[in-house]
Amino acid sequence: MKPATIKLNVLTALLFTASAVMAQQKPYVSTPPATSPMAMKPEMTEIWNPEVKTITPGKKDSEAPSDAIVLFDGKNLDQWVSQRDKNKPAPWKIVNNEYMEVVPGSGGIETKLSFGDCQLHIEWSAPDTVEAGGQNRGNSGIFFQNRYELQVLDSYNNRTYRNGQAGSVYKDQAPLVNAMRTPLEWNTYDVIYTAPRFKANGDLDAPARITVLHNGVVVQNNATIAGLTLYIGLHNYPAAHGEDVISLQDHSCKTQFRNIWIRRL
Numbered sequence: 001m002k003p004a005t006i007k008l009n010v011l012t013a014l015l016f017t018a019s020a021v022m023a024q025q026k027p028y029v030s031t032p033p034a035t036s037p038m039a040m041k042p043e044m045t046e047i048w049n050p051e052v053k054t055i056t057p058g059k060k061d062s063e064a065p066s067d068a069i070v071l072f073d074g075k076n077l078d079q080w081v082s083q084r085d086k087n088k089p090a091p092w093k094i095v096n097n098e099y100m101e102v103v104p105g106s107g108g109i110e111t112k113l114s115f116g117d118c119q120l121h122i123e124w125s126a127p128d129t130v131e132a133g134g135q136n137r138g139n140s141g142i143f144f145q146n147r148y149e150l151q152v153l154d155s156y157n158n159r160t161y162r163n164g165q166a167g168s169v170y171k172d173q174a175p176l177v178n179a180m181r182t183p184l185e186w187n188t189y190d191v192i193y194t195a196p197r198f199k200a201n202g203d204l205d206a207p208a209r210i211t212v213l214h215n216g217v218v219v220q221n222n223a224t225i226a227g228l229t230l231y232i233g234l235h236n237y238p239a240a241h242g243e244d245v246i247s248l249q250d251h252s253c254k255t256q257f258r259n260i261w262i263r264r265l
Helices: 003-024
Strands: 069-072 080-082 093-095 099-101 109-115 118-125 140-144 148-152 187-194 204-206 209-214 217-224 244-248 256-264
Touching (some): 118 140
Antiparallel strands (some): 069 256, 099 256, 118 187, 140 148, 187 209, 209 217
């Protein structure tokens, strides 16, 4: 037999043997395991119940949605009391059935209801006539849980310390930008407030946080509140506490407020 023929027969035998071995093995099937995302169906990640609650939003962004508590609509101060004496009505003045005006020297006012996590809408303005500057121009404040202050101040062309101007968490977080309108215009705050959390032993577990839109502009972006608002001294967290009132400050300025509503979160 010629060498070429011998080589051909050997190659044929090797190919036959390899084919036989492969035939005995199970064929590979490209089927993903049941735990693989490729094996899932779209409906497996759909959540249907409970159905999301339906509410009716305001016709304008500034109007209260159907699940909000209206704290002031220009008609009365029934949702508020005097901060000096909670058994007395709020001593501030209602003007033109539209807005309330701080009566300097009368003291602050606070809500009858208490709140923790919340969404707050409030509109405010300084007096039309500019009579002072710095911290004496339209100064007031919005206190969440009666402890943590979002500053109210006419910061239009009015230089002061950055963590004390409009949109600041007073003496704590400065606003990202100054979005103040002129004294002849109304300003809006839309606030998402997250109350602090405390451990069972009373120690702080998580600090309060706040997001603020000033005239539609983000000026506090989920900012951490360092603690109790203090005029003098460093911030700190007081003893553990729960829900508390929203209060508005009397800083001896005729600041004005209107269209106040709140939603519990």
